[in-house]
Amino acid sequence: MHGIRRRQEREPTQDELQQAKQRVDRYRALNSHIMDLKAKSVFTKDSLDATKRLLEQNTELHTVWNYRRTIFTSLDEWQSQDARQQMLDGELKFLLDIITKNIKSYWMWNHRMWALSSLPRPEWQRELALVAKLLALDARNYHGWDYRRFVVAQLKDAATDKHAVDIQEFAFTTEQINHDCANHSAWHNRSKLLPEILAQRDEDGQLQALQAENDLILNAIYTDPDDQNAWLYYDWLLDIQKSDADRCRLLRNKIAMIRELLELEEDSKRPLIELVSAYAELERLQSGSVLETEKKECLETLRRLEGIDPYRVGRYTDMSRTLSKQWALAA
Amino acid sequence: MTETFATDAKLLVDKHVEFIQNLDKKQDRLEYWMTEHLRVSGIYWGLVALFLLRRPHALDHEQIISYVLSCQNADGGFGGHTNHDSHLLYTMSSVQILAMLNALDRVDGLRVTKYVLSLQTKSPMTTVCGDKWGEHDTRFAFIALAILSFFNTQDQLDVNGVVEYVRGAMNYDGGFGSKPGGESHAAQVYTSVAALALAGRLDIVDRDRLSSWLAERQLPCGGLNGRPQKLEDVCYAWWVGSALDILQRRHWIQANKLANFVLSAQDEKGGIADRPGDVADVYHTCFGIAGLALVRYPGLEEVDPVYCMPRSVVERLGLDKWQSNVPESWSQQQAY
Numbered sequence: 001m002h003g004i005r006r007r008q009e010r011e012p013t014q015d016e017l018q019q020a021k022q023r024v025d026r027y028r029a030l031n032s033h034i035m036d037l038k039a040k041s042v043f044t045k046d047s048l049d050a051t052k053r054l055l056e057q058n059t060e061l062h063t064v065w066n067y068r069r070t071i072f073t074s075l076d077e078w079q080s081q082d083a084r085q086q087m088l089d090g091e092l093k094f095l096l097d098i099i100t101k102n103i104k105s106y107w108m109w110n111h112r113m114w115a116l117s118s119l120p121r122p123e124w125q126r127e128l129a130l131v132a133k134l135l136a137l138d139a140r141n142y143h144g145w146d147y148r149r150f151v152v153a154q155l156k157d158a159a160t161d162k163h164a165v166d167i168q169e170f171a172f173t174t175e176q177i178n179h180d181c182a183n184h185s186a187w188h189n190r191s192k193l194l195p196e197i198l199a200q201r202d203e204d205g206q207l208q209a210l211q212a213e214n215d216l217i218l219n220a221i222y223t224d225p226d227d228q229n230a231w232l233y234y235d236w237l238l239d240i241q242k243s244d245a246d247r248c249r250l251l252r253n254k255i256a257m258i259r260e261l262l263e264l265e266e267d268s269k270r271p272l273i274e275l276v277s278a279y280a281e282l283e284r285l286q287s288g289s290v291l292e293t294e295k296k297e298c299l300e301t302l303r304r305l306e307g308i309d310p311y312r313v314g315r316y317t318d319m320s321r322t323l324s325k326q327w328a329l330a331a
Numbered sequence: 332m333t334e335t336f337a338t339d340a341k342l343l344v345d346k347h348v349e350f351i352q353n354l355d356k357k358q359d360r361l362e363y364w365m366t367e368h369l370r371v372s373g374i375y376w377g378l379v380a381l382f383l384l385r386r387p388h389a390l391d392h393e394q395i396i397s398y399v400l401s402c403q404n405a406d407g408g409f410g411g412h413t414n415h416d417s418h419l420l421y422t423m424s425s426v427q428i429l430a431m432l433n434a435l436d437r438v439d440g441l442r443v444t445k446y447v448l449s450l451q452t453k454s455p456m457t458t459v460c461g462d463k464w465g466e467h468d469t470r471f472a473f474i475a476l477a478i479l480s481f482f483n484t485q486d487q488l489d490v491n492g493v494v495e496y497v498r499g500a501m502n503y504d505g506g507f508g509s510k511p512g513g514e515s516h517a518a519q520v521y522t523s524v525a526a527l528a529l530a531g532r533l534d535i536v537d538r539d540r541l542s543s544w545l546a547e548r549q550l551p552c553g554g555l556n557g558r559p560q561k562l563e564d565v566c567y568a569w570w571v572g573s574a575l576d577i578l579q580r581r582h583w584i585q586a587n588k589l590a591n592f593v594l595s596a597q598d599e600k601g602g603i604a605d606r607p608g609d610v611a612d613v614y615h616t617c618f619g620i621a622g623l624a625l626v627r628y629p630g631l632e633e634v635d636p637v638y639c640m641p642r643s644v645v646e647r648l649g650l651d652k653w654q655s656n657v658p659e660s661w662s663q664q665q666a667y
Contacts, residue, residue, distance in 0.1 A: 002564070002605050002609075004609055004610040006598065006604070006609060021359065024359065027365070028364055031367075035414060060369075062368065062416065062462075063416040106466070110464065110466050140561075142513075145513075149512050184559055184560065188502060188503075188514040189514075192512050228547055229504065232503060232505075232540075236503035239503075311549050311585045312543075312546050312547075312583060312584075314580070314582035315546055318582075
């Protein structure tokens with residue numbers, strides 16, 4: 001159970017106790033009835049209806065979802081494409097009706113995927129629009145994004161031009177990011193699409209795409225230098241560069257950018273830690289490229305960070321010890 | 332090195348024991364019946380808490396064993412309650428309960444192994460599904476490896492295939508998602524790292540990147556969240572804490588701040604909630620206490636960070652051998 005506030009509870013009245021008992025009895029009776037039908041392998045419209053009434057009250061009964069699917073596939077109508085289409089369209093509507101009850105229900109999402117995968121004529125574009133609406137309400141919804149990736153995979157499967165699907169999805173993440181550059185879920189999805197996009201381009205096209213990506217992430221960093229995810233994405237862009245020379249060049253750009261940020265705010269935690277890791281990475285790629293003064297600055301910065309961000313002191317002291325050993329300097 | 336705790340509150344041991352003992356008495360509540368489908372997991376959560384609180388006999392062992400065995404189905408798997416369909420989640424809880432109660436011999440390990448192996452799939456990729464309906468997730472990759480380890484039948488699984496699945500779920504932030512393509516989330520980080528520990532492939536983990544992502548889960552209030560921008564929640568004391576423990580980076584978060592947060596989420600009547608002021612439940616009681624055990628809060632049994640079971644139980648079963656899979660270079664960097 002998450003997020004349910006405690007309240008001062010007074011003793012319930014006789015009436016309230018009666019009502020509560022009735023609710024429990026009704027629920028238990030319906031549950032027992034369904035488990036009984038299931039044990040007897042009763043696959044009828046009536047048993048289907050019973051499961052619907054129970055699942056409306058409790059979306060977490062995975063055994064009942066299983067039973068419901070078995071009933072569907074056992075009905076005579078299942079054998080007719082048109083009847084099946086109608087049944088499952090109705091099922092999708094039912095799921096939409098109860099989606100607000102528990103948007104985080106794994107079982108409910110699984111059932112939706114089953115329904116779509118079983119439809120003779122699934123409308124994947126409509127599903128895409130639906131999940132876009134959902135994400136508009138909650139941009140970080142885990143299940144929503146997982147479901148979106150499922151739908152996109154189906155679209156790609158059915159598409160003649162699979163690359164166009166990737167491009168469309170990539171554009172969706174751009175839209176999300178332009179709306180809110182702190183939408184980590186959008187950046188994450190983008191990180192899975194970018195390699196596909198790059199793979200379809202020639203060398204010039206790839207350079208262009210990476211430059212555009214660089215600009216986009218820098219915008220996010222300037223908008224909120226404290227956003228840890230933006231820096232992680234930026235580091236990943238460095239990882240996917242083709243050569244160490246490119247990486248070193250970008251690391252120097254990163255350092256210059258950090259110094260700009262530190263001029264605006266000198267005790268900014270994230271730019272400071274990124275400064276140290278940029279120099280550490282630079283030295284690792286190209287031994288001797290970092291000056292003694294810069295190395296000393298790194299160790300001093302780690303000491304400052306222990307004061308600025310005391311919760312992470314364990315990390316900073318570990319880094320100090322490692323770097324001073326690597327660089328043969330006093331910690 | 333032992334942690335010294337300057338905590339504001341105390342762990343209400345007796346109250347939590349009472350809370351757990353009373354769980355099965357709430358049959359007048361609708362919620363009791365609406366959570367029947369995960370009863371077996373509820374018992375596991377309660378039992379872990381009791382064992383770590385050093386009150387393992389506060390619940391009747393024989394009664395629990397009988398009940399758990401009644402949840403096993405013809406396919407060899409276990410459901411969350413008697414006559415409920417088998418699923419890896421409940422098979423895992425069942426096996427963990429039997430292990431803690433020293434009753435693994437009451438179940439046929441080969442039957443359970445057969446069930447787990449039946450859930451292995453090669454399409455769309457090699458992985459393990461939660462049940463015959465086909466959902467795959469890094470949770471199930473971990474659970475499959477863990478269950479089989481209890482019966483020493485791990486080598487019957489395509490371990491390499493499962494490892495590649497987990498690797499596919501790794502993201503640019505060093506974290507892991509629910510499946511390849513999924514966004515990093517602390518609970519999935521735990522299951523992925525624990526799976527890799529069991530498979531002897533911790534070398535796959537980007538230790539520094541992941542450790543720092545995990546360390547950033549600690550918020551000013553001392554509590555931990557599951558991913559950036561989200562709220563703190565007591566259960567992350569376990570999901571984040573255990574992953575950091577396996578990575579040997581427990582010291583990258585503040586133990587006493589975390590302990591204070593967990594303790595402040597206690598209900599004075601017993602049980603722990605997701606955050607201060609909320610309703611307590613057995614799930615958060617379990618993972619709050621397990622989180623405290625991880626940071627060596629005094630008076631608690633040590634907990635194994637892979638299995639989420641008392642270390643004494645894991646050692647008795649010879650399951651602590653995953654520790655020899657930890658890359659040697661990791662322990663050379665100990666802070667203390």
